[in-house]
Amino acid sequence: MHDHSKDAPDTVELTHEFIKRFGKSSDADAISAWFSPGRVNLIGEYTDFTGGLVFPCAIDRGTTLIVRRTHDNSFGFASTNDAYTDRLTRERTSDRSMREWIRYPTGVINQFDMRGFDIDGVDLLFSGNIPSGAGLSSSASIGVVTAIALNALFQCGLETMDLVKLCQKAENDFVGTQCGIMDQFAVAMGQEDHALYLDCGSLDYRTVPMQLGPLSVVIADTRQVRENSESAYNDRVAECEQALALLGEHVDIKNLAQATPNMLTQHATVFDQHPVVARRVTHVVNENERVRAAVSALENSDFKQFGRLMDQSHASLRDLFEVSSVPLDHMVRISREQPGVLGARLTGAGFGGCTISLVPTEAVAAFEHNVTRDYFDATSLEPAFYTFRPAAGARRLV
Ligand code: GLA
Numbered sequence: 509m510h511d512h513s514k515d516a517p518d519t520v521e522l523t524h525e526f527i528k529r530f531g532k533s534s535d536a537d538a539i540s541a542w543f544s545p546g547r548v549n550l551i552g553e554y555t556d557f558t559g560g561l562v563f564p565c566a567i568d569r570g571t572t573l574i575v576r577r578t579h580d581n582s583f584g585f586a587s588t589n590d591a592y593t594d595r596l597t598r599e600r601t602s603d604r605s606m607r608e609w610i611r612y613p614t615g616v617i618n619q620f621d622m623r624g625f626d627i628d629g630v631d632l633l634f635s636g637n638i639p640s641g642a643g644l645s646s647s648a649s650i651g652v653v654t655a656i657a658l659n660a661l662f663q664c665g666l667e668t669m670d671l672v673k674l675c676q677k678a679e680n681d682f683v684g685t686q687c688g689i690m691d692q693f694a695v696a697m698g699q700e701d702h703a704l705y706l707d708c709g710s711l712d713y714r715t716v717p718m719q720l721g722p723l724s725v726v727i728a729d730t731r732q733v734r735e736n737s738e739s740a741y742n743d744r745v746a747e748c749e750q751a752l753a754l755l756g757e758h759v760d761i762k763n764l765a766q767a768t769p770n771m772l773t774q775h776a777t778v779f780d781q782h783p784v785v786a787r788r789v790t791h792v793v794n795e796n797e798r799v800r801a802a803v804s805a806l807e808n809s810d811f812k813q814f815g816r817l818m819d820q821s822h823a824s825l826r827d828l829f830e831v832s833s834v835p836l837d838h839m840v841r842i843s844r845e846q847p848g849v850l851g852a853r854l855t856g857a858g859f860g861g862c863t864i865s866l867v868p869t870e871a872v873a874a875f876e877h878n879v880t881r882d883y884f885d886a887t888s889l890e891p892a893f894y895t896f897r898p899a900a901g902a903r904r905l906v
Contacts, residue, residue: 519572519905522588522635526574529586529593530631538576540661544653544902545570546638547645547694548727548864549855550703551821552799554829556688558748558792559709559763561799564690565718565898566698571636571649572905575657578629583617585610588635598629604682612647613654615682619674620655625664630657639892641733643856647683648691651675652902656696660904668901669711672696685738686745698901705803709763716803718898723811723850724869728843728879729892730835732860741857744788744829751789754778767793791828795821815851815866819844822853822863831858838886839863839879846875862894 519541526539533539545566552562578584581598592608601617613632620627632654638646655671658664666674675692679685689708697704702715752764758775761767772793779786798817805813822840826832832840836854843852843865852865867875876893883891 519574522572522574522633525588525635526576526586526631526633529633530576530584533576540575540657541905542573542575542653542657542902543570543905544573544649544656544695545698545899546649547691547698548725548862548896549690549694550725550864551802551817551853552690552795553821553825553853553855553858554744554831555765555792555795555799556690556708557686557745558688558752558765560707560765560792560796562690562706562708563703563716563799563802564694564706565703566694566901567638567644567894567896568899569637569644569894569896570695570899571634571638571646571653573653573657574633574635575661576631577661578631580629582629583614584631585613586631586633588633589640598627604684609650611682612650612678615678616651616654616675617658618682619678620658620662620664623664623674625658625662627658627662630661639729641735641861642729643734643854643858643861644727644894645691645695645856647679648675648695651678652692652695656902656904668696683738684742686742694901696901698899700900701898703806703898705799709765716806719806719809720866721809721811722868722870723866724872724895726865726867726872726875727855727894727896728839728863728865728883729894730833730839730860730862730883730887731889731891732833732835732887734857734860737857737859740831740859744831747785747788748792750782751779751785751792754782754785755789764789764792765796769793769797787828787830791824794824811850811866815849818851818853818864818866825854825858829858833858833860835860835883835887835889836863839883839891840865842879842882842886843867843875845882846878847871849875 549564583596640646672692706713848868850866
């Protein structure tokens with residue numbers, strides 16, 4: 509069995525930290541520890557909210573939560589990653605105007621509350637090692653770890669998929685991003701050494717072994733932090749809704765992911781007055797095809813094909829969906845120039861954050877060395893690299 513203790517920080521030390529911040533309790537057993545990973549998306553970008561296909565996996569980095577009930581309707585928030593701390597009354601947990609990091613767990617508390625669960629207070633200490641704003645789902649990780657802990661501590665009896673949906677709703681309502689379900693699903697449902705092939709329309713999924721032979725997926729962080737990208741993200745969601753409305757007048761589809769390349773060709777004229785919408789829908793339809801092809805390629809150990817699909821995905825996100833950035837494009841270009849690299853693309857929501865590249869394992873050190881040099885020359889930014897193992901989903905630690 510894989511030793512999960514390597515994935516998560518030392519809970520003994522964090523429990524001491526918790527007591528330092530929130531005080532001792534009479535019943536030491538009342539403190540528990542939980543963990544949720546982050547995720548990296550291999551392919552299938554900006555398809556989830558259209559009911560499309562995605563292919564992410566959970567990673568062996570994530571968020572640990574130490575938690576204890578307060579029973580007095582007060583909610584204490586602290587993090588080893590951020591100096592901001594706060595204590596909220598129960599009433600304040602429905603205040604959607606808060607801007608600090610605590611809005612992620614607060615949004616989740618609020619969702620439980622709105623479903624009628626009597627959440628009468630918790631103290632929460634978070635500690636994470638996912639870089640924030642890097643496209644590796646640090647926010648979904650915080651949300652899901654909060655949800656699994658509340659579900660157990662207050663005996664709510666919700667299934668994991670209910671928690672996934674609850675966390676997506678928290679992000680939609682509280683944080684204001686009209687995100688799809690991919691991130692919350694991936695961090696909750698991750699499986700060691702596997703990627704998750706998910707149909708976001710039906711929520712059917714299967715796990716696919718991540719067997720890359722002599723290759724590794726390397727995550728490269730552009731260190732261009734994604735900021736205030738919520739409105740650009742929500743614009744894309746709205747444009748996809750418009751595409752569905754336009755196309756839906758001519759073909760019988762319930763979501764945009766049901767549109768085929770053939771339908772687009774046959775009804776190209778409906779987008780004549782809407783060139784931006786035309787670009788968005790072309791990306792979504794082709795990206796879905798690429799996910800299908802990428803899953804087969806991986807299952808057939810056709811890594812060249814997998815790499816080509818990564819390259820095509822990036823070009824489409826850059827030119828048609830327009831969510832790349834200058835640093836991301838430099839990172840992808842420079843990564844591809846390295847010997848033996850089979851493909852590279854931005855991962856996650858774009859506008860900064862990380863890329864992934866398919867690199868010969870024996871060349872990873874040289875890859876990181878050369879990319880650091882050339883990327884710095886091009887952007888004056890110091891990149892960071894993360895290797896990872898596909899990891900298990902959110903769980904209780906102690
Ligand atoms: C963010 C969102 C996801 C998904 C990706 C893009 O990570 O939270 O729902 O849309 O962007 O694929």
